[in-house]
Amino acid sequence: MKPRLTRSTGRVPIRREVRDLQKNFPDQWNVYILGLRSFQMADQTDPVSFYQITGIHGRPYIPWQKAEGIPGKKSGYCPHSNTMFLSWHRAYLALYEQELYKHIQRVSLQFPAFLRGRYTSAADEFRIPYWDWALGDKGGSVPEAFTTPTAKVIGFNGQEQIISNPLHHYEFHPLVPGDFTEEWASINSTVRWPDSNHADCTSQQWKFIKNFNDQRRSFQDQVSQGFAVAEDMNSFSMHHLELVHGNVHYAIGGTPPDNPWQGHMWPLEYSAFEPLFMLHHCNVDRLFALWQGVNPDKYVEPRSVFSSGTYTIADNTVVDADTPLLPFWNTTTTFWTSNAVKDTTVLGYAYPETMSWMFDSKDAYRASVNASISQLYSSSSRARLSEMGAEGGDLKHLNADGSFTDWSINVEASLIDMPTTFTVRFSLVGMFSSDPVSSIGAWTHLMPSDHTMDRSTAKRDSTLDPRLKGTISLTATLLDDIAARKLESLDEGIVVPYLKSKLTWKVYAGNGMLIPHGRLQSLTVQVISRRVHIPTDPKLRMEYSDISTPHLEITSNKGGEVKA
Template sequence: MASSRVTATGVPTTPGPNGSVPLRREIRDLQANYRDQWNLYLLGLADLQKKPPTDLLSYYQLAGIHGEPFVPWNGVNGNTNASFGGYCTHSSILFLTWHRPYLAVYEQALYASVQKVASQFPESLRARYVAAAKDFRMPYWDWAAGVSGQNSAFPSAISSSRVNVVDVDGATKQINNPLYSFQFNDKRIPSELALDRYWSQFLNTKRAPDSNGSSQNGLVSQVITNENASLRTNVSLVLLSYKQFDAVSNNAWLRNNRPGRYGSLEDIHNEIHDKIGQGGHMGSLEVSSFDPVFWLHHCNVDRLWTIWQALNPSAFVIDKVAAAREANFTIAAGTRVTAETELKPFYDSSATKFWNSAGTKETTPFGYAYPETQRWVFPSEQAYQTSVRNEVTRQYGANVINNFFENIAAAPAAPKDTGIAVSTSEGVSEQPVLSKGFAKKAVAHPIQAAQQILHKEPAQEPALKAAEVNLPPPRAEANPAPPKPAAENASAPAPEPATVPLNVPEKFSHLVPDRTYTEWITNLRTVKHGLSQTFRVYVFLGDFNPDPASWPTEYNVVGRFTVLGRGGDTQCSKCQQDQAEELVVTGTVPLTSALLQDIVEGQLASLKPEDVEPYLVKNLHWRVTVFDGSEKPRDEVPGLKVSVVSTNVRIGDDGIPIYSGEYQAHPNITDGRPAGLAGDDEI
C-alpha cells in the first residue's frame, strides 16, 4: 500500500543527456523574458494560497513548518517526552541544509498548482501553457543586485497590490497580486492551527505596517535600496573570502578569536527579514514564512550557498556535538550533529527515511540549478569555478575600489521621475526613485558631489527594464531560450586575459599601491535573545538625526546588524535552549565604500590605519532599535560588542579581490564607548 507520507522530492526531474536540469530564475528575469512561466507563476501561487489550511501541502501548512502554529507536520514527532517546539534550525550549522528540502517541498506544491492552471486554459492556448509549465521552477529575488539611479532594489512585482495576468479563460485581467500578501481572513482556520493572539489579529501579512496597520512597501523599497552597497559588499566578502562551512552557514559566535569569521549567509539573511518586516511578519521568525516574499528570499539564500559550494567544493564538513543551543524538537543536546543527521520533518523519496545534509549537498537531486551553477556546460571543474567566480564579481562587484569609482562614472546626474504607477493598499502611488537627498552613504552610486570633484561626466541612465514594469504577458510568444554561458558559445580557446585595469583617477592612485588596499569592517556580536524580541544595530559614518524613525533611510547610515530574537514565552524549543545558554550571534557591516566616499569628498586622506583610526573614533557611531522601531540604550543590550577590523586585499590581474585572511583588530576605535569592544575583550 502506498505511503500517505508527504515526501520532499522537489519537482521530479530526469536530467538531460549532459546532466542539465531546469533553472530557478531571478524574478525580474522570469517576468521580462519568460512571460508564460511568469503568468503561470502568479496564477499557480494564487491557487496554492487558496488551498484549505487542513491540507498538508497547502500554503498555510507549508508556511507553518517554519514556526507557528507550532504543531507537528506530516506526522513527524520529536524527542521522547518533548512537547512540540518547532523544527527551527536557525543559528545552527544545519541552517542551510535544512532549508533546502523545505524549499523543495514548497516548490513541488507550487509546481502542482502551476500544472493545474496550465491545463485549464482554452484549447487554443493550452498546449503553449502546458509546455511552459513543464520546466517551471520557483524564482528567487536577488536582493543584492545592483540598483540604478531610477530603479528600486525592491521589485514592483512584489510590492504592487494588483497585477495583470492572462487568466485561464484566455482573457487579460487584473487580479490581487499573490506576491503582495497572504490572506488569512478568507480561510477557515481550525483553532489548533491558529496563530497566536497577536498575529491572529491581522487579516493578511504586513510589511513595515504604519499606525493603521497598512503595509508600507514604499518604505521597504527605500530601506533596501538605501543599504544596497553595504549589502553587496557583504555578499561578495562572504562568497569570495570565507572558506569554512561552519562560518559561512550560520551566525552563531565561533569563539575562536578569529575576527574574520563574524559574517555568514544567515547574518545577511536576517538583515533582509528585518528590512522587509519592520514590525510586520517578515521581522518575526515565528510567522515570516507566511509572507510570500519569504520564499523568494530563501530561494536566493539557497542560491548563494550553491554558488559558495561551487567555489569551495571540499569545504562541506558537518561533524560536531550538539550544544544545548543547537538542540531542538528533533535534535537532543549532546548528540553528534553530522552530515547524516536527519533533517526532520522532510522525508526523502523513500518515504521511510528523512533527508540528511549529505543528501542535500547538491541541488540536482531536487530537480533544479541556478543560472550561475550550470555545471554541465563546462568541460572542467576549473572552468566551472572560473565562471562562477566571474559571475560573483560581475553581479556584486569585482573589488571595492573599482566598484566605487566605476559607479561614480555610471551614476546619473539627477534621477528622473519614471512616471510608473504602482498600486498600494492605499491606492495608486508613484514608483519610488532616488533623489539627491536619497543618495545615502550606503547606496551603490555615490552622491553627485563626488562626480563634480572628479570632473566626471555622468552616464546616461538606461531605460527602465521591462522586468520592473507590470506588463501583461504577450498574446503569442514562445518563451525565449536562456542566454548561453560564455563557455558554451566558445568555438576556440579563449586568449590569455589581459590585466584588468584599475579605473582609479590619478588623484586617488595612492589608495591602491601595488594593487593592494585595506578593507575595513565593523564586527558586531550580541546575545541573540537578550532583548526577547527582534532588534537591530544601525552603523553610521558621520552625523545623524537623533530621531530613530529616520534611521532606516538616514543619509549617513552604512548598514545594520539584525538579530531575530524571541521572547521568553516562545514555543520554539531551540529558542528556549538558546535563551538558557545565552547564545551569542555575530554579524558584519563593511565600511570601505563609505570611507571611499569621504575620501573623495576630502574628509579623509587614505585607507591606511593611521588615517582611518582617528577618523572612525570621531565619526563611527552605532545605535539600537527594537521590533517596534523605538530606541534601546546601547549599554542595555546584553552582550553587545561593536568592534572594527581590517584586512589587506590584493586586486588580482583579473580584478577579483584576493583576501589575505589575516585580520587586525582596532580596539582603540571602540574602547570606552557604550557597547564598544575594549582592548582586553575576547574577540
C-alpha cells in the first residue's frame, strides 16, 4: 500500500460521503461503479481479486500472500473486541482501496478519446466513499443506490447503459467448495434480510430500510456518547464505536429474531463480501479520524486480547501500537502497524473534515474538527431541546437554563457466561400487554460465529476474562414519551419511577435464540443520569458533567446483577 497524490493538487485525495460523490462528482461516481463491477468480476483465484481481499476478514480461513497464521487455527485475520480493531480496519480499507483504484484506472482508459481525459482525471482523484449512517434523522434513509439491482452509467461507447449494480450484491463466480459452510456454501450472491436460507433466496431490501430507519437516531446517539464521554482511544473504540458498528451490521444483514434467516453482513466470517461492508467501515474509519483530530495525544494503548485472538494473534496476547497488522505487508519482510497507519495521509487519503493542511495551526485544526463533531454528531436531543419542537408539543422548555438531565444505560458483561456474539435489546413496555413497546436501542457484541474460548481457564483466572462494556442513550426515547404526554419531564423524581416500571431488556445469541436472564449472572445493567449543558453556538460541543448519578433501584431484580 503506497500513498498516492493527485496530479492536479499534489495533495492526497478526499474520501467522500457516498451521496455527495454520486450527486456532486458524477464522473468519479461513474468510474467507481464501473471499476467496482470490474473488481468484483476479477478471477477469484487472483490474490488481489475482490473475492480474496474480502476473504481476508473471515472465511475461507486461509493465508493471504503468505502471511501465515497460527498452525491449525480456524479464524479470520480480523480483530474484534480488540484494541487494534480500528487500526486493522484502516489498513484493510487501504488495501481494498489500492486494488479498486487499479481497476478504476483501467476502466477510465477504455473510454473513447473525446471522453478519456475527463474520466482519467476523475479516476486520479478517486478514493473510496463512506456511508455516514450516524447522522440520525437529518441523514435520511438508506441511499437508493444501495437497494436497486441495476445501475445507470455512461458506458465505454460514451452512451448511457444499464449494468448490474455492484453496490446491491456480489455474485460468487463460482462458490468454491470448502471455502464456506452451511447455507453459505450454496447461496450464489450476497443477500440482505433473505426470504429463506436456500440457494435461490432473495433479499428483502425493505426490511433493511425499515430497520435502519428505526435505528438511525440510536446510531447517532451512540456515536455522540462515544465522542462525549470516552476517556481514551481504547474505550472509544471498544465500548462505543465497535458497539454501534455491530448494530449497523445487523441493520444491513438481518438475523433472527427479526428475520428467520441471516444475511451475509451479520456473521463476521462472511460480512466483508457484502458490498456495503467497505462503505460502512470507511465511515467507522472516518469517525476514528475525527476522534484523532480532537485527541491528538491519545492513541492505541497496550491491552490483552483476552479470548478474542485471531488467525495470527494467540488468545491472551498483549498488543500495542507496534503490533504487526497482518496480513498487510509494508515491505517485503514487514507489516504495517497501528503507529504506521496513525496518519491517514501516509495511506494516501483524508476526509472532508480532516484536511489539516488547510489550517495555520494545530489548534485551529482541532477547533474545526470539534465544530464538525458538534454539528454532525451531537445527541439527537440537542436539536429537540434547543432549536426546534417535536411531534406532540414543544420541548424547548426542558432546556430553560441551557442544560438538561441526560439519561443512559451502562451495561457490562463477562464473556464467561455470554455467547461470543450477542445482542441486548432495551425497550419500554406499556402498562398492559397489548400496549406498544418502545424500542430504546441495542448493545451488540459481534464475533465470528465459530469463535471459541476456554471458559474453564477463564473461570480459574479472572485476568483472562475482560468485562465487555457498552452505553445506550435513553434520553431520546424519554423525549418521545414527553412529547406524547406519557411523561412529564426529565427530572429524576419523574423518570426514576417511570423507568422502574417500564424499562426491560432481552438478550439474544447470535443465532437469535432468546437467553433467559437466569443464565446471565455476569450481566450488569445500570441507569445513570448527568447534567448536560447545550452551548448556544452550534459549533461548540455539548458539555457533560463529570458527575454521574446511578439509579440502582430502576434495574434491581430485573435479571442479572445490579452494579453497585
